[in-house]
Amino acid sequence: MELYLIRHGIAQERTANIKDEERVLTKEGRQKTEKISQRLVNLGLHFDLIVTSSLARARQTAEILSAAGLSSQIEESHHLTPDGNIDNWVKQWLEPRNYAPNTRLAVVGHEPNLSQWAEILLWGEVKAGLVLKKAGMIGIKLPEIGSPLGCSQMFWLTQPKYLL
Amino acid sequence: MELYLIRHGIAQERTANIKDEERVLTKEGRQKTEKISQRLVNLGLHFDLIVTSSLARARQTAEILSAAGLSSQIEESHHLTPDGNIDNWVKQWLEPRNYAPNTRLAVVGHEPNLSQWAEILLWGEVKAGLVLKKAGMIGIKLPEIGSPLGCSQMFWLTQPKYLL
Numbered sequence: 001m002e003l004y005l006i007r008h009g010i011a012q013e014r015t016a017n018i019k020d021e022e023r024v025l026t027k028e029g030r031q032k033t034e035k036i037s038q039r040l041v042n043l044g045l046h047f048d049l050i051v052t053s054s055l056a057r058a059r060q061t062a063e064i065l066s067a068a069g070l071s072s073q074i075e076e077s078h079h080l081t082p083d084g085n086i087d088n089w090v091k092q093w094l095e096p097r098n099y100a101p102n103t104r105l106a107v108v109g110h111e112p113n114l115s116q117w118a119e120i121l122l123w124g125e126v127k128a129g130l131v132l133k134k135a136g137m138i139g140i141k142l143p144e145i146g147s148p149l150g151c152s153q154m155f156w157l158t159q160p161k162y163l164l
Numbered sequence: 165m166e167l168y169l170i171r172h173g174i175a176q177e178r179t180a181n182i183k184d185e186e187r188v189l190t191k192e193g194r195q196k197t198e199k200i201s202q203r204l205v206n207l208g209l210h211f212d213l214i215v216t217s218s219l220a221r222a223r224q225t226a227e228i229l230s231a232a233g234l235s236s237q238i239e240e241s242h243h244l245t246p247d248g249n250i251d252n253w254v255k256q257w258l259e260p261r262n263y264a265p266n267t268r269l270a271v272v273g274h275e276p277n278l279s280q281w282a283e284i285l286l287w288g289e290v291k292a293g294l295v296l297k298k299a300g301m302i303g304i305k306l307p308e309i310g311s312p313l314g315c316s317q318m319f320w321l322t323q324p325k326y327l328l
Binding site: 154 | 292305319
């Protein structure tokens, strides 16, 4: 099973007038995310499911990925918001589900969560050794049996500029 | 300063009739490495120096990268052969040299060395958490001061298929 951790695209800046959870993608953020989605389609990628943070900038990113044809299934998870933690996420989304061996699951969320979660999956702890830019992606292969924490392998880490 | 760890392309199989250090790239290995080199040029990449393992399959890979225009400088290092170790390599190639801050150094070598060295640079230890296919690449940002071991950051890990 493969997990694709995708950071949301470029969003509106934080201001006093707008709630963090309502910040949406900028025009540049939407266009770049659309181009990247198209490139992923051209590479032959398809997700069985996209799980997204419920914040607007992540939801919009997931919708763009879906509209490009990368997946017809989107679900929201509050464990993917900036204050989420990987243990709760794994308990709700990985452990109880009987995914087929070749399932590809995309997760759309925020930094520093995603790069830290990747480190926990690969190495069991956080060292801030990974750089994940907006609309960038990390590809991780989960072990067939047992906990994925500390036992997974990374096969892809890309910034958007390498996909455009 | 950025370090690009590049695994050699697809080479001849091991047989009793050919020494390991003399195995050369197959036709497919050369063609794929040429295509990848061209894609890296198109992405705007350029290396100040390519340091390569002295084994034929690595040297050939370095020559293809250079011929595509990625660097005019190639040097060989016996610390990059399969029995090399990162401490010796860092002592000879990083510590005594006064690289400019934006230097991009490419290193052409073998597995499992390269993915293990990346882990040591990021993490300080090896956990076998990275997958690096033939002609794949890992991009690492080294800290401006101090030892890079355990203090570097990865910004790119790609398999060749994502560059073609």
